[in-house]
Each structure stands twice: as structure tokens, then as C-alpha cells.
Amino acid sequence: MSRFSRINTIWRKELIDLLRDRRTVIAMVLVPMVLYPALMLGSLQALEVQQALLGTEVYNVAVESRPAQLWTQQVIQEDASLLARSAPETGPAAPDAAQEHSARQRSEQRPPPFRVFVVADIEAAVRAGDVHVALRFHGAPPERLAPPALDAMGIELIYDGSDVRSRDFAAPGLSGILQRHGAALVRERLRAQNLPESFVQPVAITERNIAPPERMSGAVLGQIVPLILIVMTITGAIYPAIDLTAGERERGTLETLVVAPVPTIELIVGKFIVVTLIGLLSAVLNLASIGGTIYLGGVGDTLTRGGEFVFPLTALPLIFVLLVPLAVMFGAILLAVCSFARSFKEAQNYVVPVMMAALIPAVVGILPGTRLEGPIVVMPVANIVVLTRDLFLGRFDYAAIAWVLLSTSLYGAAAIAVAARLFGQEAVLFADAGSLRTLFQRRFFVPRMAPSAATALLVLALAYTLNFYLQQALARSGLNTEALLIGLAAILALMYGLGPWAAARYLRINVPSAFALRPPTAAGWAAAALLGCSTWVLTIGYVVFQSQHFPVDSAVQRHAQDFERELNGLSPVLVVLTLGLIPAFVEEWFFRGFVLSGLRSGLGKVPAVLIVALAFGLNHYSAHRIVQTTALGLLLGILAVQYRSIWPAALAHALHNGIAILSHRPDGLQPLLESLGLVLDEKAGVPAVWLIGGGVLCAAGVVLALLQRQGRTEVHR
Amino acid sequence: MAVPQQPNETAADVAFGVARDAPPALIVADQLSKAFPNPDGTRKLAVRQLSLSVAPGEIYGLLGPNGAGKTTTLRMISGLLQPTEGRVLIDGQDVARFPLAVKRKIGYLTANTGLYARLTPRELLDYFGTLYGMAREARRRRIGELAEYLGMGDFLGLRCGALSTGQRQRTNIARALIADPPVLILDEPTLGLDVLSNRLILRLIQSQAQQGKAVLLSTHALDEIEVLCRRVGLIHRGALLAEGDLDALWQRTGRTRLSEVFLHLVGADEPLLAH
Numbered sequence: 001m002s003r004f005s006r007i008n009t010i011w012r013k014e015l016i017d018l019l020r021d022r023r024t025v026i027a028m029v030l031v032p033m034v035l036y037p038a039l040m041l042g043s044l045q046a047l048e049v050q051q052a053l054l055g056t057e058v059y060n061v062a063v064e065s066r067p068a069q070l071w072t073q074q075v076i077q078e079d080a081s082l083l084a085r086s087a088p089e090t091g092p093a094a095p096d097a098a099q100e101h102s103a104r105q106r107s108e109q110r111p112p113p114f115r116v117f118v119v120a121d122i123e124a125a126v127r128a129g130d131v132h133v134a135l136r137f138h139g140a141p142p143e144r145l146a147p148p149a150l151d152a153m154g155i156e157l158i159y160d161g162s163d164v165r166s167r168d169f170a171a172p173g174l175s176g177i178l179q180r181h182g183a184a185l186v187r188e189r190l191r192a193q194n195l196p197e198s199f200v201q202p203v204a205i206t207e208r209n210i211a212p213p214e215r216m217s218g219a220v221l222g223q224i225v226p227l228i229l230i231v232m233t234i235t236g237a238i239y240p241a242i243d244l245t246a247g248e249r250e251r252g253t254l255e256t257l258v259v260a261p262v263p264t265i266e267l268i269v270g271k272f273i274v275v276t277l278i279g280l281l282s283a284v285l286n287l288a289s290i291g292g293t294i295y296l297g298g299v300g301d302t303l304t305r306g307g308e309f310v311f312p313l314t315a316l317p318l319i320f321v322l323l324v325p326l327a328v329m330f331g332a333i334l335l336a337v338c339s340f341a342r343s344f345k346e347a348q349n350y351v352v353p354v355m356m357a358a359l360i361p362a363v364v365g366i367l368p369g370t371r372l373e374g375p376i377v378v379m380p381v382a383n384i385v386v387l388t389r390d391l392f393l394g395r396f397d398y399a400a401i402a403w404v405l406l407s408t409s410l411y412g413a414a415a416i417a418v419a420a421r422l423f424g425q426e427a428v429l430f431a432d433a434g435s436l437r438t439l440f441q442r443r444f445f446v447p448r449m450a451p452s453a454a455t456a457l458l459v460l461a462l463a464y465t466l467n468f469y470l471q472q473a474l475a476r477s478g479l480n481t482e483a484l485l486i487g488l489a490a491i492l493a494l495m496y497g498l499g500p501w502a503a504a505r506y507l508r509i510n511v512p513s514a515f516a517l518r519p520p521t522a523a524g525w526a527a528a529a530l531l532g533c534s535t536w537v538l539t540i541g542y543v544v545f546q547s548q549h550f551p552v553d554s555a556v557q558r559h560a561q562d563f564e565r566e567l568n569g570l571s572p573v574l575v576v577l578t579l580g581l582i583p584a585f586v587e588e589w590f591f592r593g594f595v596l597s598g599l600r601s602g603l604g605k606v607p608a609v610l611i612v613a614l615a616f617g618l619n620h621y622s623a624h625r626i627v628q629t630t631a632l633g634l635l636l637g638i639l640a641v642q643y644r645s646i647w648p649a650a651l652a653h654a655l656h657n658g659i660a661i662l663s664h665r666p667d668g669l670q671p672l673l674e675s676l677g678l679v680l681d682e683k684a685g686v687p688a689v690w691l692i693g694g695g696v697l698c699a700a701g702v703v704l705a706l707l708q709r710q711g712r713t714e715v716h717r
Numbered sequence: 718m719a720v721p722q723q724p725n726e727t728a729a730d731v732a733f734g735v736a737r738d739a740p741p742a743l744i745v746a747d748q749l750s751k752a753f754p755n756p757d758g759t760r761k762l763a764v765r766q767l768s769l770s771v772a773p774g775e776i777y778g779l780l781g782p783n784g785a786g787k788t789t790t791l792r793m794i795s796g797l798l799q800p801t802e803g804r805v806l807i808d809g810q811d812v813a814r815f816p817l818a819v820k821r822k823i824g825y826l827t828a829n830t831g832l833y834a835r836l837t838p839r840e841l842l843d844y845f846g847t848l849y850g851m852a853r854e855a856r857r858r859r860i861g862e863l864a865e866y867l868g869m870g871d872f873l874g875l876r877c878g879a880l881s882t883g884q885r886q887r888t889n890i891a892r893a894l895i896a897d898p899p900v901l902i903l904d905e906p907t908l909g910l911d912v913l914s915n916r917l918i919l920r921l922i923q924s925q926a927q928q929g930k931a932v933l934l935s936t937h938a939l940d941e942i943e944v945l946c947r948r949v950g951l952i953h954r955g956a957l958l959a960e961g962d963l964d965a966l967w968q969r970t971g972r973t974r975l976s977e978v979f980l981h982l983v984g985a986d987e988p989l990l991a992h
Contacts, residue, residue, distance in 0.1 A: 009847045013836070020835040252831030256892065259795055260848045261820040426798055 006262055010270025011277075018240050018274060027239050028282045032232065032289040040293050051103055059112055059170040060131040062119040071141040072116045079111065079177040082184075104172040111173030126158050132170035134158040213308040215394055218315065222389035223366060225290060229283050229323065229388065230362045230381060231355075234330050236282020237275050238351050241334035244271040245423070246347035268335065268420045276331035283323050287316075315391040318401065322391075325408035326384050330358070332415030339422040365389075372400045375472050378407040378465055406618060407465075414461035417454030445508040456598025459503050460615055463590065467495040467619075481566045482574065489578040496590035504594065515593035520645040523704060528648035530701030531635055532655025537678075537694035539628045539660065541686040548685075552624055564664060572661075572668055580657035588650040591616045591633065592640035600641065609637035632656065635702065642705040652701075741809065742770035743822075743900050743931035744777075744794060748803035751789050751955075763789045764955045766803070771931040773899070776922060778946035779935040780979060786955040787935040788827070788904055794933065795825045795902050807900055821849060824893035824901045828908035834878030838869060838888040841877060842895050849896035856895075863891040867917070883914035890918060894925070901925055901932045907941065919945060939975040951979055958982045 018024045063069050119125045122134035138154030155178060159171035186200055198204070211219070248254045257267060295311055337354055341347035358381050365385025370376060372386045383404045390397065451459070470491045479487060504514050512518065520528075552560075567575050591612050599608035617630030636649040662668030664680060673680070678690050749767045752760040764786040771777040781787050792798040794805050796812045796819055805812040807819045833841055839860060846856035864873050867887045872880055877888060886906070893901065903922065907915045922945060926932050936942060942949055943963070950960040959966060959982055963975070972978045 006848065009844065013833075013840075013844045016840075017833055017835050251834070252829050253833055255797065255827065256825070256830050256845075256889075259797055259820060259823065259825040260845060261817045261850070262848050263817065430792070430798070 003263075003266060007266050007270045007273070010262070010267060011273040014240075014244055014271055014274040015277065018243065018278065021243070024239055024243075024278065028236055028278060029285060031235075032282070032286040036286075036289045036293040040290075051106075054103075054165065054169055055107065055110070055112055057112060057165070057169070059114050059133065059165065059173065061114050061116045061170070061174060062122040062125045062131040062134040063116060064118070064120070064122055064136065065141075066118055068135065068137055068141045069116050069118050072135060075181050076111075076114050076116070076174075076177055079180055080113075082180070083110070103168040107169045107172040108176035108179075111177050112169055114170075114174065123158055126160050126166070129160070129163065132159070132163070132166045133174055135174070212310075214310040214312050217309045218312040218392035218394060221294075221312065222392035225287070225392065226385040226388040227362055227366055228286060228290065229319075230326070230358060230385065232286040233279045233283040233323065233327050234334070234355055234358055236286075237279030237327065237331050237334050238355075240275045240278045241331070241338045242341075242344055242347040242351065244275065245335060245338040246341040246344050249341075250343050264423055265420045268339075268416065268423050272331055272335050272416055272419065275335055276327045279331050280323055280327040283327060284320065287319070287323075312392050312394065315394070318391050318396070319388055322384055322387060322401075322404070325405050325412060326381075328412040329380065329408050329415065332412045332419060336415050336419035336422060339419050361385075372397065372404075375469050377403050378468050380408065380411050384408065410461055410464070410615075410618075414454075414457045417452075417457040421452060421454040447508040447510065449510045449513040450601050451504065451507065451509050451514055451594060451598035453599050453601060453603055455503070455507060455509075456595045459500055459598075460595050463495045463499050464615070464619060466499075467491060470495065481563075482570055485570070485574060485578040489582040492583055492586050497586045500590050500594040514597050515589055516597055516640060516644060516646045517593075518645050520643040520648050521708075523708060524639070524643035524645060524648040525651065527643075527701045527704040527708075528639055528651040529655065530697050530704065531639065532652035533659070534694040534697035534701065535632055535635065535652070535656045536660040536663065537686060537690050538698060539632070539656075540663070540680060541691045541694070542628050542631075544685045546624065546627070550624075556624075567661075568665055568667075572665055575665075576658050576661055580661050581654050584653035584657050585650050587616065587619070588636065588640070588646045588653055591619075592636055592649045593646045596637060596640055605641050609634065609641055613637050635698070638702060638705050642708045648705075740773050742772050742806075743808050744769070744771040744902075744933055745806040746770070746790070746794055746803070747806070749790065749793055749800045749805065750802040751786075751793055751798060752801045762955055764793070764800075767952070767955070767957050768803075769933075769950050769957065769960065771900075771933050773929045773931055774926055775948065776926045776932040776934055776946045778942035778949040779933065779952060780937075780939065780942060780949055780975070781935075781952035782983075785952045787952055789955075790952070791825075791827075791902050791904050791933065791935055795823050796820055797825075821896065822898050822900050824896070824898040826889055826893040826901075826903050826906050828905035830889050832877035832880075832885055832888055832892075835876060837874050837876055838864075838880075838891070839873045841888065842891055845892050846895045851896060859895060859897070860891075863894060867891055867921070883910055886910055886914060886918070890921065899930055901930055903932065903934045903936075905936050906934070907936065907938060939979070943975055949975070951982055953983050 061072060063072055117131060119131065119134070122131075122136060125131045126134050134157075136156040136158060138156065142153065157171060157175055157178075160166040187197065190197060190199060209216075248257065258264070291311055294309070333354060334351065337350045338347040341350055361379055361382035362385050364370060364379070365376070365382035366389070370382070370386050372383065372390060376382055376386055377400065387400060387404050390400075471488065474484065474487045474491065477487075501511065501515075503509075504511050567579075595615065596608055596612045599611055603611070613630050613633030613636075616633030616636075617626045620626070620629045632653075636653055639649040639652060640646055659669065663670060663673055663678075670680070677687055680686075746767060746769050749764055750762065751764040752762050754760055767786070767790055769777065769779075779787050779790065789798060793800045794807075794812070796805075796816050799813065805819075807822050810819050810822075812819045832838075833844075836844070842860045842863070843856055846859065851859065860873075864870055867890060869884070869887055869891065872884050872888075877885065880888065890906070893903075901922070906922070907918055910918065919941060922932055922934065934942070934945065946963065948960070948962055949966065951958045959969075959978075961969075966975075966978050967973060970978045970981050972981055
């Protein structure tokens, strides 16, 4: 029976088992179907009703004297009859339909009814809540409505900011009335002087919002939907994750499952498919329910505050695509966490911190200023939130989408690897087989010759993310180029050199074996030299091809040229060391050493080399370099597996980097290469003879490396 | 006394006194030890240097008080736990090196094995049959055979959650036997069963042995052992106190009941107080 048909059997059985459980169906289908209509329609309508009621309440105004009371009453009456005469839609104060208007703005334009009282201490009356607002006149209030001639009057409007009636209804309402009165006086005075209105309004400003209704609606949805999707994906996946791990253990079925002839990883993958599927279904049902509620329930107009609501349908397919890695990541994380628990109750306790941990980056993501750049691109959860928001706004940045998908998938893969490692553990399987603490204490670890695939993926995910953050921090630190280079090399050495070494030591993994430190054969050095002396020219050839067919953004190009000029001003030894040799060794030590030896023990040689090559390509954090770096990673991977040593790969990598750097330097190999007919100019391209020569050398290196394998197999036979 | 080693004899053969002409043992446990780590850094030795072997057609009884290490031993033999020392061979294959191949040959059953409550016995048996790599037609036939033999016809289509204890244990036994494995490891298979279900299961164990299967049975029910087993191993505090034919044990200890033999061997054979 093949691995795939076993996994297929497992996930289908788990799905049937779960769907027969009413609790799953309730959590997955009923909650979204009932929750949104209840929550959105109910609460929004309640809010509207309350606002409407508050808008018709009679509000009390306090003034300090009888003349002030008379004047205020007159102004209020005048305004009311003016507003009644001019329909609000056509009047000067009519709001733009698509313009946002809050309760305050509404009160300003359509003031509620007022009663005016004379009170000795108006401030105390407002403070005590006896009146909603008070007016203090600086100077006596005029006897007539208008102050005489060119006099101006000062009115202080006193309100209680902590009281919604005072803040959002009485104060803006009264302020609107007074402003309209003031404006009427201005018009009257201008008329008296035969002056046009432009006399006092020399600059007329009209605001025009050019965002189409779809985008406006997207902006609103982008604030709400991503968070709901995150929460609902987790909520949907929690129950199956617990039921299929801790629940299974509690019911006593896990023992029979583990005793069946199925590798643990297949059990976990089968369960993971179901958890992910249900998380995904839950999110999709939630999305559909939100859409349905907004569309059919007429909530959209409330959300856009009166503007036209159009659901941004074009964004939906991509949002569904984004939901997949999100569900994958949470499915895997929840499965890993729940695999650790021995009972349902214990698992529920473990799940709470996961939820909290997911919400923190989600909140970072929904902050209005957050953009999909820098560390946010690879920050789990936050990147999905920002991207979903961007998609709702109609911004489709495919490079960003690719990064988010890749990084999220990588975290998911690491989590699934951890789940597989925990799931079959004796201490987790049987309560009497020792404390869970033993899973983390070094003295209980079994010494190993290579990391497990799970460990390799986990260290890869951690080192990759930390390296990215530290590089970003360094790039923003404002250091000079020299210090920057040293810093980058130090970060690389720390993250990819010292980090994995410490992990290996802690996990009791044999360092020379895990990092493939054994000396290679002479043929290994020869193959490495052939590759190292040829790949650089092929890379330059490819870069020229790429820049001609897929041109880089001119700003990025200028930045790269500036950086190259700065590098040429520095000592060649420093540049080659920090950008060439140290990365070459450290990256081989980590990628072709630790990660490759871990992955090949779990996945086999070819998938391991491919995954490591892709991880190596991604590690350069540049979409424009991913093809050439992945291809180089592939060649270096072949060297490492064929000679079971990182040294040939390190030599080839160092030669590649060193020659590539020096070939661009006037104090390096540039004069020599130019004398040999190779002018490195993007427009001119690489002469065919160089490309053919490089191709032949490279092919020879690969063939030599591949022959090594055939010789080895024969010896075995 | 040292056993003279013949040229082709394995170490395990010598250790267990297996004669050259006897069929090779299907279950061989060779010097098994298992230590569980404690949180304080110390280790608890649950099983120490335990060796046993079970030949085809044999029912081997493993006896011992609670916490003696029986379950741990059975879990190590079926590949659920990794021995700290020693090794297990099933049909000549090392459990540690070929875990999947070995698991295919083992039917494993304990008293507290659970069932998937939301699946029917038919679906459950079909699921495990698939995991053991059986083809659809073979599964269908085997489920029919087992259902008939174990009298499961009435409840084959009900959800497992609705079954009685006896029905559940019959389903479990059918699950252990679905792939017709040559080795059966049974940990207290009759615990909590009524007399009728008990009898049915004991008969089944006998018939499986008659078909040439090796059965390793752990139980507290000493009368069951006396009926079923020719050879037994007495385990106490993780170590095998005595092992051999029941007749030889009775002769050696001068006792006629297994419980007395056991109490004698652990040095706790004061008589019960008279009324």
C-alpha cells in the first residue's frame, strides 16, 4: 500500500468520524450562520435605533442670564424653521452621500430639540449632569439676533466629554446652530456692504473622493474581515485538532492506531489534512456568512456610513487562496500543540496561548498604518492580515502574495514536523511512560547522527525568520557600508553558523555527521572547482537575460548600482570576506550541512536537495535573485549529497561568490576579464563563447559528481 | 549451566534453550530493559533484562501483579515502546529496525483499548484492514468471517458508541485479527467481561493457536492461564522470576495452583487467616 493511499484512507476516515460529531457541525456551520446575522444585524440595528432615539431626545442648555436665554431660544427657533424650509438634500449643509458622517456630524447638521434654562453656576450644572450643555457669553448677549454693526461676540460652549448625550448630540447640535447663525450674519453683512461671498471666502474648497464604492467598501471590509478570518480559522480548527490527538488518546484509540503498520508522519499528515480542511471550511463559511449578512441584511450601508456598498468580488478568489496557507499553518500549529496534551482538558489549556499568540500579530496587521513591507512580509499572521486588507482595496502585489504564501507555508511545514515529532513520543502516548518534561531535557535526548526532518525544518524556519529581522534592523540602523558588511556577515555567522551548531549540541546530534564535515575525495574537490569556476559566468548571463525580459524597477536598480559603487570604494579583502567567503562557508554549513542531512533522513535524497535549494533561494530575500540562487543551491546540493560532505559545496560556493564579486571590481578581475573579451555590461550581454565555456565546465562538474554515485553503488553491490 | 553452542545457533536460541529441531520462535524478546525518566532526572526501571520466546502454535502466559512490568513488556514487543536495552524479534525481524514490517505481523489488544465511537464495527474493521494493506475484496471476506465467528452480525452496522462492553471487546478482537497476523499480543483481553463473552474469547485464543499463531497473553486470571497455556513466565518488579512449563513449575515449587506458585516465588505465601 502506497504512502498516499494510506494517508488518503486516514484523512477520509477522520473526516467522516468528525463530521458525524454534532459538535463539529455546530462549531463549523451553525456558529457562522447564526453568529453574523445575530451579531452584525442585531448590534448594528440596536446601535442605529439608539442613535435615532438619542437624536430625537430633548436636550437641556444652561445659560447665565435671562437675556442670554431669550437670545439662545430665538437662535434655536430661527435655525429650526430655516432647516424645515430647506430640504436637507438640497440645502447648503447637505452632506455628500458618500461622505462619512458620524453621530457628531449628524447632530451638527440636524440638531436635536433643545430647552434653555437660566442657571447660576452653569459649569456645575453640566458637571452634575443637570443640563447637557451650557453657553457662556463673553460680553452681554445682544438684544437683537445680530450683534450691532461690525461687533463680534464670543460664546463658550461647555460640555461633558465623558457623556455621550453631551458630547455627541447636545454640543455638536448647538454648535451647528450657532455656526449657521454666524454664517447667516456674515451673508447679511456682506449684502449690506454689497460684497460677494467670496470676499470672506477667497479660497473655496470642495473635497472629492475618487475611490469607487467598491474600494470604499473594501476599505471597510479590510478592517473587519481579516481578523474574523484569522479567529474563525483557528476556532474551526481547534475542535478537530484536539479531538484527533488528545481526544483520541483519552478515548484509548490512539494505542491501536499507533500499533497499526503506519508511520507516525502519515498518521499526522492524515489528521493534519482534516484539521486544515475543517479550519478552511469554517473560514470559508464565515466569509460567506459575513458576505451574505452584509449583502442581504443591508448592513453594508451602515458599515460605509451611508455610502453605496459594493462587495469587492474580484478580491475573493485570492483571499480564498490566502486562506489555504493560513489554515495549513494553524492546522499544523494546533496539531503540534494538541499532540503534546494527554487529555482534552489539557489540550484546551494549551490552545488558549496559541489563540493569543495569533491575535497579537493580527492586531499589528490591522493597525491602519501597517504596510506589507520589511519584516511584516514574513511576520506570520500579520502578513496575511495586511495582504487581505490590500486585496480588499484592490491592491494586487503578486510578489508580496508569493512571499506571504511561501513564508506561511514554511511555518506550516515546520509546525507539522514538530507535530510528527511529538505525536509518537512515548511520554505523550502513555501517561505512565515518564514526564512530559523529559521531552525538553537534554539528558533524556537520544544521541543521533543527524537531525530529524522535523528539527531541521524547525531550525530552518527560526533561523530564516530571525536572520530576516536582524538584517532588516541592521539595514535601518544607518551604519556606514563597511560596518554594514561586517554586521551582515556577523548575523549570518550567528544565525546560520552558531545557531544550528548550538541546536545540534543541545539536541545531542553528532556535529561532524550532521554538518557533513568529513573530507571529500580528490574528485569531489575537482567537481567543486569545475562548478565554482563556471557558475558565476552563467549567473551573470542569466541576470542579463532577466534584466532584458523582466526589468527591475529603476529605483531598485539605481540603489544596487550605488551600493556597487560604494563597495568598489572598500578594500577588496573586506568585501570578498564578508560578502563572499563567510556566507559561502556559513550557508553551506547550515543549508547543505544541517538542513540537508535532516531532510534527507526523513524525505530521501532528491526531495531534500530540492527543498534545501528552494530554501536557499528564498534565503536571499529577493524575488529578482530567486532563480539563480535556487539553481546554485541545486548544484551545491548535488555536490553535498554525492560526496557526503559540505567541503566541495563550500569550495564551489566560495569560488562562485569570490569570482562574481571580483569580476565587477577594477582592482579585481575586471581588467583581466575585459582583456579576455568579457565586458560586464547589462546591455551588451555575455559573449556566447563565455556562456558555452561556462556551460561545458558546469556540466562537466555535475557529470563528475553524478558519476561518484554510480561508483559508490557498484562498490556496495 | 552453560548450553553448548552449535555452529548455526543464534544467541537468542542459546539464551532461551530453544532446541535446534523446534520451529523458530515467532516472538523473541532478548534481554529487554526499559527505564522511564523521572522529572527529577532519576530513572525508574520498569523492566529489567527480560527474555522470553513464543513458538508458533504456542500460548505463552505472562503473569504478575499490578505494576510488575507486564504491559510495558508487551508494549516493547509490539513496537509501541523502545527498549532501553535488548531487542525484540518478530518472525526473525528486529522490531527496532523494521517497525512497519513487524507491526503488520502483530495483532495487539488490551482491555482498555477504545473504539471509534462514531464509526460502526464494519467501518472500523474496514479502516484497519486498509491500514494493514488488505485489498477491498479481502477485507470484505475477512469481516464476514470474523463477524460470523464472533457473533457480530447483530451489531455490525451500529455505531461503536452504542455497543455493550462484550460487543465492544468482540469488535476489538476482530480488529486485532483483521489482517490474520501470525502473532497475537493480548493484554488482559477478558477484563470486565461476562462469562459468556469470556468463554468465547478464550476459545478464540485456543483456535488461533491451533492455526499456528504465537500468542503472548498477559492476565490476572490465573485459571485462564491454567486452561490455555503450557508455558508461563512469572514477572515481578520488572524481572522474570521463573519461566517454563506449568508441570515443571508445579514440580519445582511443590504447589498445585498457579496462585500458590506465584506467592511462593515472591516469598508471600503465608496462608489466609481461618474463620
